[in-house]
Amino acid sequence: GLMWGMIYLFPRLLDAITDPIMGFISDNTKSRWGRRRVYVLIGSIIMGVAYIFMWQLFKENSLEYNFWYFFFWSIIFYLGLTFFSVPYVAMGYEMSDDFHERTNIMAVAQWIGQWAWVIAPLFWLIMYDPEWFPSADVAARELAIWVAIPCAICAMIPALFIKSESTLNEDYEPLNLSNIGGSLTKIRDSFKEAFKIKEFRKLCLSTFFIFNAFNTVASLTFFVIVYKLFNGDAGASGVWVSLFGCLGALGTTFIVIPIVTALSKKLGKKKAFMICQSISILGYLMLYFLFIPGKPWLYILALPFFSFGIGSLFTIMMSMTADVIDIDELNTGKRREGTFGAIYWWMVKVGYAIAGALSGGIIWLVGFDSDLATIEQQGAVDGLHAFFCFFPMLGTLAAMFIMRNYDVTEKRASEIRSQLDKRKSLNNGVNTSFYGLNKLESLMSLKGKSSYLTDVKDDISLYELKSAFQKSLSSKLHGICFSPYREGQNVNQRLSGTQIDERMEVIAPYTSWIRSFSSRNGNELIPLSARSKGLKSMIGAWVSGNEAQNNLEIESLIDLAKKGQVDIAVVGNEVLLRDELPMEVIIDYLKRVKKALFNTPVGYVDAYYQFVDHPELIEICDVLLINCYPFWEGCAIGKSTAYLNEMYEMVKQVAGEKPIIITETGWPNEGSENLEAVPSMINAMKYFVNVTNWSKDKGVEIFYFSSFDESWKVHQEGDVGARWGIWDKDENFKY
Structure with missing residues (x-):
């Protein structure tokens, strides 16, 4: 012993x-x-x-x-x-940041792991x-x-097969002998920090009660079946001891894990946990009443219910632990999957060891003697059976009581993830005076992006692609960014009403909205021209480092809106991206326009990640106006729609109830490559078709950039700057 x-x-x-x-x-x-x-x-x-x-x-x-x-x-x-x-x-x-995908990962792992419990009991038969x-x-x-x-x-x-990035240049604790020896102090501190997180305490304690109450009586299974059902005759018990473990594991594999995964997605992880553990309590009660001598098959009826206890435990709990690790990173700035995994399983393993001692204590307490037949010790056998059914029930009830106030919901997990993404973007020190290469990668650590489900086929023929392009354009875009400047003109020249009307005539059949960028030097004529063609308008005031010019732009925008010519008023375009004004000045301008305009939505346009970095922008704006360019971040055309989708979803997570409009997105048809982003006629057409399909599929309002090629942009954006239009500089349809 x-x-x-x-x-x-x-x-x-x-x-x-x-x-x-x-x-x-x-x-x-x-x-x-x-x-x-x-x-x-x-x-x-x-x-x-x-x-x-x-x-x-x-x-x-x-x-x-x-x-x-x-x-x-x-x-x-x-x-x-x-x-x-x-x-x-x-x-x-660390495989996923997604709230539900974590559950999927743990469910698959547990599903495969359950096959060991299906197979192992069969060894009793052959040994x-x-x-x-x-x-x-x-x-x-x-x-x-x-x-x-x-x-x-x-x-x-x-x-061998899970790829991992090198950590040679990471700022980790040195792993010398003295440091590893001193790590016991750090481990103690890590334990303290981990257990300060009340959600993690709940996970550990509830797992301890459920898993170890179960394991305490699991070693009694052989004795309960043989002595309760077969009067102590192990030979007569045949396959019934093996079947208990084997069928229980099969129930977990094909019933419990799929159900708990579905419940978790539909109702949330905590509710799924509570429901599954309640079902397991019913299973333990059934085991008490269905252990009838001479009728061993009856206990099979209880096994699917009984299996919900342990079968659901680690699928949900390990997924919840991944969520809690995000909370720890938010609190401490450290990413410690190994430490948290070790602490969690420490609770399991210490309890497992204690369970072995408790099972012996139960045998001693009821006075069971394996050398005696059931008839000679009926009370002891009944005592074992009672412990076998009711001891795990007590552990389950204790765990459910502990978890009653667990509050890491999907919404809270998303908020935490958003804060972490924002912190990472700030720590990366990306220069926001230009549109950053791989900015989305730095914010979200996206790997292996694939095409979006509504994308055209990669091997689509040129004829099919042109047909798809024409169909998308003819079905009308939500909006187009209006390019008013002809060849030889630039932003310092005054525009004529005739020129604006001529260009408006070209694009009017293909869009419901237009967007302009300025309210002066002839640009103030754009909204009236749009109205004459039945179009709505998003009109901007150009804001830069010139305070006097800013005041003129803002007053002109307010005047146009009060005349009823503006459907959405925009104060500034990518000012933060160009690093031209501090946030406080931009907000003051927005407040000024909002105070003057009561019935017109007011917003500010900038790269999508500026809204993630600056929640004060979200608060002040009536509508979030984001520019999203997979091209400028060096994304390959085949992944660009999925990339755009992630840009939008990132802002959506922090937007609250504020509406979001993509105010610029597009792809050039000529010019220099930008990492994996290649300008070409085929790629420009693919991006247009894919993005319009995506916007309709997601119900997202977009303004496509741009209507016409504008040569003056070469000075700001290089050779690709002049090749973003659906129409060329002479107003001819390019595709």
Whole structure:
């Protein structure tokens, strides 16, 4: 009995102690292969080798020899498990920032993991079958090899095939011997910091109660089935002990995990947890009443309900832990998947060790003796059965009580993610005086973007593409950015009403709105021309570092709006992007226009990420007007719509109830390449068709940039600057 307790307790306690140390090491590893992969590979090899040696036990050796032999290899095996499991769990946590995708990832992992619990109980059938093996000890020695090799190979897969970025240049804690020794203090501090997060405390404690109450009685399964249902005759029990574990795992695999994943998406993670644990309580009650001697098949009816307890636990809890890690990063500025994974599983493993001791305590408490038949100790058998059903119920109820106020909803998780993205954008130190290359990448760490579902095929013929372009244009755009300047003109020259009317005549059949950028030097004639063609107008006041000119622009805009010619008033275009005015001045201008105009929506236009960086802009604007250019961020055409979608979704997450309009997006047909973004006639047409399809699919209002080519922009944007129009500089249709 003492040897059994030591074998059950000490290796698992060692595992629980070494896990946090491994978490610290994994979180701070500098390697060309990233933080996790090397340890996963090493742990896989150690576990595979140790598992084979651990079970090479022979009856002819003494009891003491076999005990110490098994004890030693158990220690090695659990050290390998620490090397493997801590970075492996962390890899799962850091795979996604998405609230629901995290649940999907954990559900898939748990689904695959459940197959071990389906298969393992079947070993009971073959180990004692003389047609398979001459004895159980021979079976253990041979099966250990056949189990260890494929499991070790499978365990290596994350190390070999999950790509990770190099961490050689990261600012991590040094991993020298003295620092690792001193890491125990850091680990203690990490524990304290982690447990300051009340949501994480709830996750750990509720998992502790559910999982370990279950494991306390799990080792009693054999005795309850054999003695309650078969009067102590193990031979007569046949397959029923194996079926209990096997069918329970199958229920988890094909019923519980799909249901809990769906419930989590529909109702939220907390509600899904509460519902699943309530179902498990019903299952435990059914097990109490359906354990009837002579009718073992009845307990099968309870297994699908019973399986909801453990079956749903780790799918939901590990997904919730990933959400909590975001809270920790917001609080501390550190990204510590390894540490949190280690702490969470420390709670599980310490409890697992305690569960082994408690199961022995229950057997002692009820006075059960495996050498006696049921009829001689009916009370003890009934006591085991009662503990088997009601002890996990108590643990489940305690966990549900703890989780009753858990409040990390999808909305809160999105808000936290948004704040982290904003912080990362500020820390990246991107120069906002120009449209940043890969800005979206720096904000959201997007990898592997693919095409959007409404995109045209990559191999579409030129004829089909031209037809799709014409169809998209003929069905009318929401809006077009109006380009008033002809060849040889620039922004300092005054425009004539005739010129504006001629250009308005060209674009009017293809749009419902136009957007202008200034309210002076002839631009004030644009809204009246648009009205004459039945178009609505978004009219801008050009704002720069020239205060006198700004005042003239703003007064002209106010005058036009009061005449009823402006549907949306815009104060400034990409002023922050050009770094021409401080935020306070822009807000003062906006307040001035809003005070003058009561019935006209007022907004400010800038690159999408400026609204993420500056929540005060969101507060002051009636409508959020964002410019989104996958081209200027170096995005390939095949991924550009998905890229645009992420730009829009990023602002949507911080917009609250404010409407969002994309005021500029487009693609040039000629000019220099910008990383993976290639100007060409084909790409410009594809982008136009894909974006118009996307806007209709998402219900997003966009102003396409631009109506006409304007040569003067070469001086500001290089050779591509003059090639953004749907029509050329002479007002001829380009496509």
